[in-house]
Amino acid sequence: MRIGMEIVTYDWAGGPQRIADTLTAAARSADDAGFSLIGVPDHVWQSPPMGAVEQPFLECFTVLAAIAAQTSRVRLAPMVAGVHFRAPGMLLKQISTLDVLSRGRALLGVGVGWYPDEALGMGVPFPSVGERFAMLEEALRIRRQLGQGDDRPFVGEHYRLDRPLNVPAGFSGALPPVLIGGGGPRTLRLVAGYGDACNLYPGPDLADKLALLRRYCDEAGRDYDAIEKTCILPFDVSTPEATKALIGQLGDLADVGVQTAIGILAGPEPLRDVEVVGAEVIPAVGDR
Structure with a gap:
């Protein structure tokens, strides 16, 4: 099993003047300890x-770029980008830029989003969940078209791109892989149709969701594996x-078929938490 982390708070000692130091x-x-991924909420x-x-809270892609400059191995991902925040062409440009600057370490986490108070408070439209699912599917279709190098116009219900063009597509010349967040049937169909990774929550129905x-x-004719x-x-x-209990929980998840566990680290001392996970958790579950 691989271990990732998600940074979910910036309310650390020292205030804004120390955020950059603590984050770095x-x-x-995490990079040195063998973490597989660092995620940042969108x-x-x-x-x-x-x-x-x-x-305090910071903007996702700016934080990911800062992390990219300070690391060399760990993958980097928005966890996950809300489809309502950006036009798909701009989102794909942002993730391909991150991929180039991180030398191929970007992963596009994307989903339908939530938190209407935040969106409306900041002046961002927040359509119904049904509309956001339709927007997400169109965004994934646009990504597929861009990935095929097809710059013919895309005309959908929610988006129109007169010339879908994104150069460079990514560090390797291809768009970064896409992780689709969410575990409902509609989301899982999108994963089967378009995704390179899914992102689920633990629970008694996890095995059923994977099935x-x-x-x-x-x-869909996709290879599940x-x-x-x-x-x-x-x-x-x-x-x-608590650490011992976590190791046991991660072992159970590995037995169900989870390959990467992404830890939400919400404590006031992120460096200390990362060091404990690196020293005790990763060695214990790395061969699961």
Whole structure:
């Protein structure tokens, strides 16, 4: 099993003047410790239940670019980009730029988004969930067309691109892989149709969701095994007992078929948490 992390708070000691230092130290430590991925939430307000909206929060792609400059191995991903925040062409340009500047380490996490108060508070339209699913599918179709080098006009219900052109597509010449966040049937169908990875939450129905994804892959003619199965969950390493319990939980997830576990590290000392995960958790689950 591979281990990733998601940075979900910036309310650290020292205030804004120390955020860059704390972020750099945690990212470098994760890179050195063998973390597989660093994810950053695509929000502009702190989101419940992580904290009050008035707590400090930073913009996703700017943070990812800063992390890219301080690391050399770890993958980098928005977790996950809300489709309502940006036009698909701009989102794809942002992720391909990150991929080039990180030398091929970008992963496009994308989903239908949530948190209407944040969007409307900042003047961003927030359509219904049904509309956002339709927008997401169109965005994935646009990504596929761009990936094929087809610059003919794209005309959909929600988006029109007169000339879909994105040069360079990415560090290797191809668009970065895409992770689609969410575990409902509609999302899993999109994963089977367009995704390189899924992102689920742990729970008693996790095995059922993976079985449903396998069925959708069969229907779509996709190789289920080619899709990376990721799971996101809080990592509590505050005590030796909590760390031991986490290792057991991760082992159970690996047994179900999860390949990458992404730990939500929400504590006030991110460097300390990263060091504990690197020293105790990664060695314990790396061969699962």
